Amino acid sequence: MTDAPLFDRHMLEALVCPVTHATLSYDAQAQELVSRTAGLAFPIRSGIPIMLIDEARQIRADD
Template identity: 80%
Template sequence: MNRPDHSGAEPPGFDRHMLESLVCPVTHATLSYDAARQELVSRAAGLAFPIRAGIPIMLVGEARQIKAD
């Protein structure tokens, strides 16, 4: 039985419409989408939340600290 090779397939993309509903779990501020890093960024909290397989991981323990610009 032949199955398609999905080894080179890209993960599902993030639904940008979801961004309108999500807020930072720390500050409740709006988030910005960083497509290159696949993260949702809360500048108010200085955190970047990863997006894995199209699913935002909104746990503070999973977030990356970002430097203030």
């Protein structure tokens, strides 16, 4: 069994939060793209960011 593909950090240049259109930060440990402005963390599955609001995890403002 092979490891899941890693997220291509160059994608961060093109991706923005679908709610606020703000920039995202990459959390490598959690495999998420984080929008602090919206308070949401979007999962990355098999190297693909899932930018659907319904799939995002709410985060606290102080995380």
